Amino acid sequence: MSSKDETGWLIKDVRVIDPFRNVDSIEDVCVDGDKIGSASERKDYVPVDGQGLWLVPRLIDMHVHFREPGFENKEDLQSGSRAAAAGGFTAVCTMPNTHPVIDIPSLIQWQQDQAKNMGLVHIFPIGAISKGQQGQELADLYQMTRAGAVGFSDDGHAVMDARLMRAALSYSTTLGRPIIQHAEDHELTAGGVMHEGSISQQMGLGGIPEEAESVMVWRDVELAGLTGGILHVAHVSAPGSLEALEYAKRRNLRVTAEVSPHHLLLTDAAIREWNFNPVTKVNPPLRTEGTRQLLIQAVRQGLIPVIASDHAPHHQDEKELPYDEAPFGISGLETFIGAIFSVFMVDGLISPLDLFRRVTVGPHKVLGIHYPGLTPGAPADFTLIDPQMRWVVDGKKFYSRGKNTPLQGTRLQGRSVATMVNGEWTMRDQEVLK
Ligand SMILES: [Zn+2]
Structure with missing residues (x-):
């Protein structure tokens, strides 16, 4: 097995928007293996600066x-x-x-x-x-x-x-x-x-x-x-x-x-x-x-x-x-x-x-799918979003094979900057990691 199970991540000072628990507040979110952890459990988390980001x-x-x-x-x-x-x-x-x-x-x-x-x-x-x-x-x-x-x-x-x-x-x-x-x-x-x-x-x-x-x-x-x-x-x-x-x-x-x-x-x-x-x-x-x-x-x-x-x-x-x-x-x-x-x-x-x-x-x-939100033990599935990021759509750069977008050339605000599924990063800084 990979070191996945041992890796812990600590997303610090991030604005958590969790509609499952009706929470909108600045928190630290930690990840233990493939699950959401609780911060008191361990001290060797890899820190991630979440300031200015939404989770x-x-x-x-x-x-x-x-x-x-x-x-x-x-x-x-x-x-x-x-x-x-x-x-x-x-x-x-x-x-x-x-x-x-x-x-x-x-x-x-x-x-x-x-x-x-x-x-x-x-x-x-x-x-x-x-x-x-x-x-x-x-x-x-x-x-x-x-x-x-x-x-x-x-x-x-x-x-x-x-x-x-x-x-x-x-x-x-x-x-x-x-x-x-x-x-x-x-x-x-x-x-x-x-x-x-x-x-x-x-x-x-x-x-x-x-x-x-x-x-x-x-x-x-x-x-x-x-x-x-x-x-x-x-x-x-x-x-x-x-x-x-x-x-x-x-x-x-x-x-x-x-x-x-x-x-x-x-x-x-x-x-x-x-x-x-x-x-x-x-x-x-x-x-x-x-x-x-x-x-x-x-x-x-x-x-x-x-x-x-x-x-x-x-x-x-x-x-x-x-x-x-x-x-x-x-x-x-x-x-x-x-x-x-x-x-x-x-x-x-x-x-x-x-x-x-x-x-x-x-x-x-x-x-009818159950997900408890960001509580210890829940699958560590979340997205980090930069709400201020301005960017211009370019379909040619899509990971999708379909490049067909009527938003081509449009300036948008707000973008996902990282995605985690089951405790593993699948995307960081617009780079898909698998
Ligand atoms: Zn349809």
Whole structure:
């Protein structure tokens, strides 16, 4: 064995932002082997100066696409895990729209084994709702749960069949795991490549109306009411969806939602500014300024308890196709913290504790994963963040194979400077160590 088990680290005078314990204060944090230690135990810690830095435990991105198996030219488990570490994440949930689709227990197990071998990031896999994501027959949700799946989604596609969705939601009550819907009525979005509005009309590009999302969210909320099931709505981007979430909240249904940083930071005006470069092409599409403000408001109010990247890397060649033909997706892991900082922290729209609640406690709760926060004996998973660091996004420097970012050249404030997983540094000073 390495000396890992004996190494102790002492992060001194760091601002601990621990939403699991509701703590925001200057503390010393020590690490004993792979666990959080207690300072009184030993004297031979390696000191790390934490002054001016924030320390946040167990940042988890509950929506990433690592593309393996099947599309390793876009991303694989290793390149994706390295991107996660660089972005400051200690855990991710991988979406199952790979080839083959992750719809059987052995593939769920395989992903977790790979993650353990790499030691870069915890992977909590999400299994498919339907076999092959074909939307016709339920996959074996029970056996996948036993193998470690933390939720189920046909992400990339919506479950269009209401009867199948009803069955999945019914199962979720016994499994205790959420059904994660990529909410989109495919009949309404057919041929669409960007938000349907004045810009799509001016440009003559096929539009994706906000209602294509919200009609599906309303349907699913009703089905959650019918079944008592656990519903989580992925990447919300429409005012009508927010109304449906409010309705679900009033009825005390088990319904949650997430939003992606690009929908909080950008609008469809970026498509014109980028002169129709497909780096802005994403599904759901970038919306209007009015919708963006409503989404920010919903995060502040807690109506949206989770922020997740929807990291969707693609090969450079595919993103250089014409706007109509290029695939949807943004490489989001490595800009995540800078993006949410720029939206919420720079103007003080939300407290640091509440912001990071949406990347820690929020997703852990949705997925039913227990993490106690920074208490002695907890797995030593945390991120050091420099809240003052200003930096310019350069996709070419991403660890991800997907260099496709509409934030290319954007100046952001706030960046992860170190990531620790199970007591081992996975990234320091933007350098991934594995
Ligand atoms: Zn999706």
